[in-house]
Amino acid sequence: MSEEQGGAGGSFEDRLKAARGRRGLDAPSAQSGKRSGDDLPSGVSPWGIGLRVGVELVSALVVAVAIGYGLDWVFGTRPILTAVFVPVGGVAGVLNVYRMFAPKRGENGGAHNG
């Protein structure tokens, strides 16, 4: 313990981290890579992924149809806006799915996400 006093310059957190590292109490930092990977813990069953993809696709479509139908109702242009919004909703669904599997932007920079 006494040799620990030498590094008193560091904060308590640093010294604690160093001490924990020496005792092997902290898992190696592979842990941090896992979290930023996807929203789900790795090892989710194919069923789970399939269900998620389906839900993502359909939910965007539901929202789009709701918006289109609502606007049609407001403006009295019955089929037109619904028909316009359905493909847009489909695209949004595909975008949702793409986001699920897209390579994650690191912590903050990088790849597409708008």
Place this chain on the structure above:
Amino acid sequence: MAAEGSSSIDALSQFKLSTALGPIGASVNFTQSNLMMVIAGLLTLALLWVGMRPRAMVPGRLQAAAEMAYETILSMCTETIGPEGRKFFPFVFTLFFFILFGNLMGVFPYAFTFTSHIAVTLALSLLVFVLVTVVALKEHGLHFFSYFVPAGVPKVLTPLMVLIEVISYLSRIISLSVRLFANMMAGHVMLEVFGAFIVMLGAAGLIGWIPAGLSLAVNTALIGFELLVATLQAYVFAVLTCIYLHDAVHLH
């Protein structure tokens, strides 16, 4: 609960609401779903309250469970959202344990799973959605709307992309709620169907006993599966809430 008259499988009546707590509940429409919600809330409180009562340096089982629960959610918040995540810890913790206890209690016989109602999950996801939007507006003001304008898109396509982004953003409400609701409802329907198989085949005499036994085995496995789904879905709901909060705080 099981099939009546052993002629048809009535898998959906288990989700019917009825009033609880006798005449008092009936007069204010206090359903068994509400009762289970209250119990879920009380159980969450009890886990922390009773668990942390000993305040031992070396925790006992319940205290260890309470501490692990606290630390898991805290690290989920800080790792996913960032250092600002501490602010949202109470919300995520409450959300996670409310859903977790709701899901887990539903596995018990005669219990009601309130997360198997889309009204409940939709209310939860609307709560998350409104919170995320309010946080984003508060953190970034009107700059928040730049969230919907993706970078590096040709000017001609921008209106279309904004429309798509807005729909994608709004679809979070649906996907968050439907995922939890569908998982819970599907699991309980399966349990009910196989439960009905046991009764119907068992009543069919000697030939039916073997398939009835198989159904019983399937149901046993399903209960275990249901426990997994209950925990996983509560976790997914909480993690997605954290990810949405991350987007709200950082806007990337």
